[in-house]
Amino acid sequence: MTFTSENILLIGSVLVFVSILFTRSSFRFGIPVLLLFLGVGMLFGSDGLGVQFNSASDAQFIGMIALCLILFSGGMDTRFQEIRPVLFPGISLSTVGVLLTTLFTGLFIYYISGYTRADIHLSLWVSFLLAATMSSTDSASVFNLLRSKNMNLKENLRPMLELESGSNDPMAYMLTIVLIQVVTLSGASAMDILKDFFLQFFLGALAGYSIGRFGVWLLNKISLVNSALYSILILSLVFFLFTVTDL
Template structure:
């Protein structure tokens, strides 16, 4: 038994290290890392027999909770605010149109009933947050487009989950009424949104009020809140995934202590969950079964990429100000990933007649989407002249509570439109309790004096008591335009 445990631990260590190192390869070619993780699982499946669908689904849902939470925290509300409208239409109408077009094609190509064809369409109807975030992260694609894609990928999973579960229920119980399904959809989305907002506000308040003995406990606390958000929403029969994404948005766009520490922890934890999730999903696939559906899978993948997704995007964005080139890139960047594969386990657990067929075809569709679309997004953006020379702005403010003391240590990136930009420190009439301790300028440390001018681009370190937090923040608050 001890030997078996040691062997499993060594295997997990090898998988983690291979997964981390493979991200370097994937980023170089623009391919989502999920391809390499899944490949590792498929290779292992030749030596390890694994067919626990229930465990895989549980692990997949937990991983999606962490991934969506981390994606929400990374998303700037200021960036997505101008594109909330098109993103929501893409995540609702877009998923419906994709489901319809792919479902119709699947009915004839796979030789299944039209209800089952629609079920297949719903499973592959949503783009994947993990794949989109990993491919677009660090790329110089126009910010408006990346914000639209990221907001869509974070918010369209609940729609796909709802359609998948509803269609399975419909197949199993044909007497299910359409009106009850529509009311259920409204309830799931509305309550999920409210739960995410409520728990997010509670989390912000408690994180800033509680002085924990170890800084490492704050990231653990946020993960606990993320899981609590999903569980609370699920118990209320609402969308847990939507609630988690909204909760992450609230937390990521609020001023909380140890913001950067929490972000870094969640980023690493999300990567670890991706590695284990995709390896488990790869283990669940039997490669010899893929050869029998390769043609059908490739045909459906092509229809999804060059017909269903473009039709969905162009219809959804018909009344929004996007150019033809921008719509083309959004259509091509609709990557499929973890969500469709996790949703493909639902028919398996429901013991539907074509459950295994759907899982294998979905798997094939996801792999081809990741390989073909993932590696060509950046070249296509450059060809369409939709790239920019922007660089990611650093975190504006980082609040760090100093243990049990009443003090906070902050570092602030100075922006040109901040009130103190261009001012001498002596001109600011600072409280005696607010102390500028250091300035980082052009990779050099500048010691602050009364005659020192604060320049745009500086990173300013400030020590102040918690009671002076609002006064300190007022120094850096950017005036609202208009």
């Protein structure tokens, strides 16, 4: 199939439509929404209905747009008044917890990689990279599960889980980016890795907070004739913030 703008819109709309329909089953059976979306993608892929898509640049562009919306949604779905009592343990879980998950899962992948039927031996850093890509939880699934089932968890456990699931994506994203650099640039030292990681972490947090506060101020001050333009303005600020911090 030759990919044109019409074909991309057609296939994309069908994928989104089918995925959203499947989310009803996820609410009923408690299945993560992300798992259903992956299943739909595999169904329409080369091993399913035979849709061939091999453009890495296009996949990166689509993934970057999706990542912007995922990170923004994680923050928008979090109510600060609810998470204030569990701010420290929640942030600890979403940062140190993700780091430890990557560490232990990466070691597990490294040690079992040589025992598969395919006899694939992964290096330690590649194992950590694979672990980093799966180290964050699906915030949409956690939110939907906790709110649709009306779970009354004790000791502020519910807001802490919502905070952790909604704020662990940036940590997993930064770990993935750093580990990609380590794998592709094999000569990087441990000090360079730590320096790059903390630089991205603190500069990203500073830029995110500053531009976020500016966005709130702008939305309160500006007066648009059409109220629908506020959503477009917020979306433009999201993409601007992501690209500026990625420079």
